[in-house]
Amino acid sequence: xxxxLYLECTFGISGDMFVGSLLDLGxxxxxxxxxxxxxxxxxxHTCISRVKKSGLDxxxxxxxxxxxxxNHDHDMEYLxxxxxxxxxxxxxxQTQEAGHAYKHEHRNLKQICEIIEAADxxxxxxxxxxxxxxxxxxxxxxxxxxxxxxxxFHEVGAVDSIVDIVAAAVxxxxxxxxxxxxxxxxxxxxxxCCQHGxxxxxxxxxxxxxxxxxxxxxxxxxxxxxxxxxxxxxxAAIRTGEELPEAYRILQxxxxxxxxxxxxxxxxRAMLIEGN
Numbered sequence: 001x002x003x004x005l006y007l008e009c010t011f012g013i014s015g016d017m018f019v020g021s022l023l024d025l026g027x028x029x030x031x032x033x034x035x036x037x038x039x040x041x042x043x044x045h046t047c048i049s050r051v052k053k054s055g056l057d058x059x060x061x062x063x064x065x066x067x068x069x070x071n072h073d074h075d076m077e078y079l080x081x082x083x084x085x086x087x088x089x090x091x092x093x094q095t096q097e098a099g100h101a102y103k104h105e106h107r108n109l110k111q112i113c114e115i116i117e118a119a120d121x122x123x124x125x126x127x128x129x130x131x132x133x134x135x136x137x138x139x140x141x142x143x144x145x146x147x148x149x150x151x152x153f154h155e156v157g158a159v160d161s162i163v164d165i166v167a168a169a170v171x172x173x174x175x176x177x178x179x180x181x182x183x184x185x186x187x188x189x190x191x192x193c194c195q196h197g198x199x200x201x202x203x204x205x206x207x208x209x210x211x212x213x214x215x216x217x218x219x220x221x222x223x224x225x226x227x228x229x230x231x232x233x234x235x236a237a238i239r240t241g242e243e244l245p246e247a248y249r250i251l252q253x254x255x256x257x258x259x260x261x262x263x264x265x266x267x268x269r270a271m272l273i274e275g276n
Contacts, residue, residue, distance in 0.1 A: 002178040006244060006271045007235070009185045011264040012226025015164030016061050018234050019171055020256030021270035023048060024059035027171035031121075035170045036163060038120035042066075044159050046167075051257045054265035058255035061167065063160040106152045109137040115162060121170050128169035128238065135233040139208040161230055168234055175272075182239045184216035185232065188224040188262065205229040209236050216242070224262040245275035 007013070007021075023029065029048065036046060043066040051060040107115075116129045134148075141148045187206070191198050202210070202217070206227050210217055213236040220226070251272040258266035 003176055004179040004181060004273050004275070005172075005175075005177045006248075006273050007180065007182045008269040008271065009182060009227075009235070010269070011267055012186055012188070012228075012258070013231035013235060013268050014228040014258055015161065015168060015230040015234065016063070017256040017258045017266075017268035018231065018270075019061040019164060019167045020048075020059040021254040021268045022168070022171035022175060022256070023061060024254030024256060025175060025252055025270055025272060026254075028174040031174050032167055032170050035119050035121040035125070035166060038118070039162070039166065040115055040118050041159055041162055044163055046163065053255075053257050053267045056255060056265065056267060058257035058267050060257040060259075062259070063163045065160060108150075108152050109133060109148060112162065116166065119166060121166070122173055125166075125169040125173035128172055129166050131237040132165050132168065132230075132233050135209060135213075135236045136205070136229060138212065139205045139229070139233070142208050142212075143204040164230055165234075172238060177238075179240045180238045181241045181244055181273075182215070182235050183242050183244065184218050185210065185227050185235065186218045186220050188220055188222040188226045188264075190223040190225075192225045201225045202227060202232075203229065206232045209233055212236070213239075215239070220264070222263050224260065226262065226264065245273075247276040248273045249276070 007018075023032075045064050047060075047062045047064060049060045049062070051058055112133050113130050116126050116133075119126070121129075137148045137151050140146075140151045144151065187202050190201050192201055192203060193199075194203070201224070203225065206229055209215070209229070209232040215232070215235060217227075251274055254270040256268040256270065258268070260266060
């Protein structure tokens with residue numbers, strides 16, 4: 001009997017939330033460790049733990065970067081605070097004075113696929129990871145008016161994004177999922193700060209992905225980015241349907257924790273289901 005995964009994205013989705021939810025479902029941690037250790041990428045380690053989100057027990061998958069790598073993805077003041085260009089430049093200068101130079105990783109799709117091909121993971125997992133990155137490359141190319149060959153990822157090509165996407169592919173493959181149902185995504189409102197400056201929510205890459213792949217979106221009255229480009233790309237790359245069976249049994253439940261603190265609980269609930 002085929003396995004069907006239902007992703008309940010009531011409070012959004014990101015790469016780490018997705019990986020955490022699949023680990024909670026029983027994805028093979030040893031296969032994940034083996035794949036990540038084989039990546040020809042340096043400057044990171046990962047941590048899997050249990051955390052409480054709004055009183056709910058969830059699995060937390062964290063990519064921890066060495067000090068020389070810049071990552072503001074979970075820095076709430078940077079993302080949604082009153083950061084000006086001058087403030088960001090001042091912070092950068094202070095960090096460099098402390099002896100830590102910022103590293104902005106710029107990789108194109110070909111280079112990222114070469115990293116994936118070099119990893120110790122199944123061919124199916126490699127295909128999933130490359131598919132996710134291809135979705136991202138398509139969106140970035142459209143948003144910036146470039147060809148896919150010209151697109152150079154910085155945020156997406158950075159170490160933590162590569163690790164999140166490879167981890168997502170390995171976990172999905174280890175669970176032998178054949179069908180993935182995602183009815184809709186829930187997104188917040190407002191603006192978010194990134195490498196391109198201050199952008200509206202959903203950010204352009206997310207709007208492009210959901211438009212291209214016909215993914216329904218529900219806007220919540222919450223200030224904040226609940227759907228990241230990586231999260232949207234994962235859904236676009238793996239979703240096989242948007243309609244749940246009229247009746248189904250829940251075989252297993254996994255809860256993945258997000259790092260950002262919003263009014264919502266910051267969890268992704270994943271369920272293995274069986275239709276009647």
